[in-house]
Amino acid sequence: MTVRTLLPETSIPGIVGHPWSAKADKIQSVTGILLGCFLLAHLHFESSILLGKEAFYQVVQILEGGMFSETGHGFPVVTKVFSVFILIVVMLHAAVALRRFPAQLGQWRALRRHMNGINHKDSHAWFWQLVTGFILFFLAPVHIFTMITNPEIGPHLSAERVYHANAWLLYALLLPAVVVHAMIGLYRVAVKWGLTANRRGLRKIIKVLIIYLIVIGSLSLISYLIIGSDLTLPIQPFVPE
Amino acid sequence: MSQGRTLTFNIFRYDPQEPDDKPKMVKYQIEETPGMTVFIALNMLRELQDTSLQFDFVCRAGICGSCAMVINGFPTLACRTLTSKYPKGEITLMPLPGFELIGDLSVNTGKFMRELAERLKLWLQPNADDVDVHRLEAPMDPEEAAKLYELERCVECGVCVSACATKQMRDSFVGAVGMMKIARFELDSRDERTVEDFYHVIGNQDGVFGCMTLLGCQDNCPKDLPHMQQIAYLRRKMAVALV
Numbered sequence: 250m251t252v253r254t255l256l257p258e259t260s261i262p263g264i265v266g267h268p269w270s271a272k273a274d275k276i277q278s279v280t281g282i283l284l285g286c287f288l289l290a291h292l293h294f295e296s297s298i299l300l301g302k303e304a305f306y307q308v309v310q311i312l313e314g315g316m317f318s319e320t321g322h323g324f325p326v327v328t329k330v331f332s333v334f335i336l337i338v339v340m341l342h343a344a345v346a347l348r349r350f351p352a353q354l355g356q357w358r359a360l361r362r363h364m365n366g367i368n369h370k371d372s373h374a375w376f377w378q379l380v381t382g383f384i385l386f387f388l389a390p391v392h393i394f395t396m397i398t399n400p401e402i403g404p405h406l407s408a409e410r411v412y413h414a415n416a417w418l419l420y421a422l423l424l425p426a427v428v429v430h431a432m433i434g435l436y437r438v439a440v441k442w443g444l445t446a447n448r449r450g451l452r453k454i455i456k457v458l459i460i461y462l463i464v465i466g467s468l469s470l471i472s473y474l475i476i477g478s479d480l481t482l483p484i485q486p487f488v489p490e
Numbered sequence: 491m492s493q494g495r496t497l498t499f500n501i502f503r504y505d506p507q508e509p510d511d512k513p514k515m516v517k518y519q520i521e522e523t524p525g526m527t528v529f530i531a532l533n534m535l536r537e538l539q540d541t542s543l544q545f546d547f548v549c550r551a552g553i554c555g556s557c558a559m560v561i562n563g564f565p566t567l568a569c570r571t572l573t574s575k576y577p578k579g580e581i582t583l584m585p586l587p588g589f590e591l592i593g594d595l596s597v598n599t600g601k602f603m604r605e606l607a608e609r610l611k612l613w614l615q616p617n618a619d620d621v622d623v624h625r626l627e628a629p630m631d632p633e634e635a636a637k638l639y640e641l642e643r644c645v646e647c648g649v650c651v652s653a654c655a656t657k658q659m660r661d662s663f664v665g666a667v668g669m670m671k672i673a674r675f676e677l678d679s680r681d682e683r684t685v686e687d688f689y690h691v692i693g694n695q696d697g698v699f700g701c702m703t704l705l706g707c708q709d710n711c712p713k714d715l716p717h718m719q720q721i722a723y724l725r726r727k728m729a730v731a732l733v
Contacts, residue, residue, distance in 0.1 A: 267690065270699035271729045348695070349702055356659040363658045366587055368563030372655045372704045441703040443722030448705075 273345045278438045280342035285431040285438075287335065292428075292462050295407075296469040302404035302476070303489050309402050328400035336393045346382060374433050381430035388423045404487040405480060412477020413484075417470060424466040432459045495522040497531065497573055500582040501543070505593045515582075516540075522573055528581065529557050529569035532595075544594035552712060555647030559595045560584040565652040567712045586652040599648040603667070610664065610691055612671045617682045627680075634679060641674040641720075643713050650717065653706030662696045666707030666717045669698065673720050685731065693728040701725070 294312065298305040313323020351357045364376060395416070410416045436455045439445050497520050504513040518535050529550055536543045548554040550569045557568040562582050573581065589597035607613065650666035651657050657665040664672075669692055675681045676688050692698055701721055708718040 267694045270694045274699045274725070275729055351659050359658045360655055363587065363655045366560060366563065366584060367565060367653060367655075367706065369653060369655075369704070369706050369709060371709065372706055375655070375702060375704050437703050440705065440718060441722065442726060443719060446719065 273348060276341060277345040277348075278442065280338050280345075281431075281434050281438055283338055284335075284342060285435040288427060288431045289462075292466050296465040298404065298407075298469050298472045298476075299465070302487050305404050305407075306487055306489055313402070325400040325402070328402060329397055332393050332396040332400065336390070336397070339389055339393065343386065350379065350383075375437070378430055378433045378437070381426040384422070384426045385430060388419065388426060391419055392423055401486075404476060405484050406486055408473045408477035408480060409482075409484045411470065411473035412480070413482065417474055420466075420470050424470070425463055428459055428462045428466065432462070495579050496520070497522050497576075497579045497581060499531065499535065500580070501535075501595065502584045503543075503594050504591065505542075505544070506591055507593065522579070526573045527569055528559075528561055528571045528573060528583070529567075531573055531581075532568060532583075544592065544596045546596045553645060555599070555645030555712075558586055558599070558647040558649050558652075558712070560586060560652065565649045565710050567647060567649075570712055586648050588651050588658055589648060597648070599646065602648065602651070603646045606664070606668050607671075610668055610672060612668075612675065614675065614678065614680060615682050616680055630679070634677065637677055638674060641670055641677070641715070644670055644715060645713060647712060649710050649712055650707035653710040655704050655706065656700065656702050660696075660700065663700050664692060664697055666711070666715075666721065668692070669701075669721055669724060670715060670717065672697075673724060685727075689728055689731060692724065693731075698725040698728055 294308050295305075297308045310321060310323045313325060313327045315321050315323040318324065351360050360376070364373060395410070399410070411420065432455045436451055439451060440448055445451055499518040499520065500515050501518060502513065503516045505511045518539055520531055520534055520539075523530075529547060532543070532545050533547075536545075545559070545568070546556040547569065548556045550557075552567055552570045555567070558565060559568055560583070561568065561571055562576065562580075565586055568583075573579075583595055585591055585595050586597050586599070589599055589602055592598055644667060646667065648667075654663075654665055657663050672688055672692050675683065676685065694700070698721060703718075703721075705718055708716075711717060
């Protein structure tokens with residue numbers, strides 16, 4: 250039987266899709282956790298510029314698989330391949346997360362009415378996750394495609410992208426949107442599957458993480474702008490002495 | 491002590507039966523008394539100031555679930571809400587959203603709950619060998635009885651429905667009250683329905699996989715029922731069984 254119809258489900262063609270409800274929910278959670286954890290690592294790696302050009306250079310060489318080359322230099326193609334992988338995960342996540350969007354005007358009105366009438370923090374947090382999720386549809390692919398087509402990363406190469414190619418604008422919008430979306434998402438996935446009952450503690454951790462990640466992200470963005478403004482075109486890649 | 495304060499009530503007034511009536515907020519003032527609840531204040535207002543004021547109540551002790559309404563943005567029971575909770579002495583009362591409005595603060599939760607029960611078949615369907623009324627009923631394991639009792643505490647007040655943005659956006663979503671009751675019959679050894687039968691009812695977008703874990707149910711339930719753990723448990727169980 251189905252909730253909506255009271256008809257035996259075998260009599261309704263195409264409705265015997267319950268396992269896909271379960272699969273969609275699991276795919277959303279698993280891809281969300283994957284992307285959230287990736288974001289945590291990603292923001293720390295790129296913020297290594299705050300420790301100096303040399304530190305960032307070394308991080309890039311390690312992540313690009315520099316230990317497998319004779320010269321110690323990494324392969325930018327690693328970034329390319331990984332970016333394609335992340336793009337696929339993002340697409341999967343977006344496809345199943347679309348189920349949650351208030352796609353009809355009536356649903357949107359119901360949501361706004363609910364938020365105006367009922368004082369509930371977790372519902373408001375979800376609203377911001379919804380808004381940032383929508384923004385990410387347009388910002389995340391731009392960033393990922395850049396990394397697929399121009400995967401060169403380095404203290405000078407990244408600064409060139411940020412300062413001379415004006416990517417700072419994209420990053421300034423992307424950073425708060427992705428951090429808010431991912432951290433609230435990690436909180437929700439933990440309580441959703443009953444991984445923890447300590448919501449109060451988890452909420453504190455999430456709030457601290459949101460502020461911390463936006464701060465290190467913004468500071469490193471400023472660093473790249475400063476480095477970029479000191480460079481003249483054409484850019485010479487940074488080589489440690 | 492808050493004794494002797496003057497409380498200001500902003501109350502939603504609208505009678506759908508009156509053709510010319512329009513929804514409006516009406517202000518009332520009343521002297522606070524010790525231990526006053528919103529329910530007591532409403533009764534005094536109706537007795538002393540406005541006999542046309544509509545609101546529901548039966549038990550005045552948090553057992554019947556009739557007096558649920560939105561008090562300063564929080565859906566809860568009027569009889570369990572002390573006016574001393576509000577230091578400013580200003581209290582706004584709205585009817586529970588998501589239900590048919592009878593008038594002012596009175597909504598038809600009964601109709602909703604009956605429809606839900608009929609949709610989900612929320613009554614005991616005895617085992618086939620248990621229909622002989624002359625046979626002695628097998629005693630229930632005390633642990634099972636305790637678990638059932640915990641879920642039976644639901645008073646069908648409708649707060650979880652009003653507090654749930656998912657339910658407000660998607661009418662066919664069963665909401666916390668539906669899932670709580672399904673869980674209750676799933677636990678009951680006297681019920682012949684198997685786990686499979688319940689999966690068909692709530693193992694979909696209208697059930698546990700439609701829930702977005704906004705937790706309005708958990709945070710507002712006046713009976714402190716464990717909605718969060720209960721829904722997470724059902725979700726885990728079905729996610730494993732359905733793949």
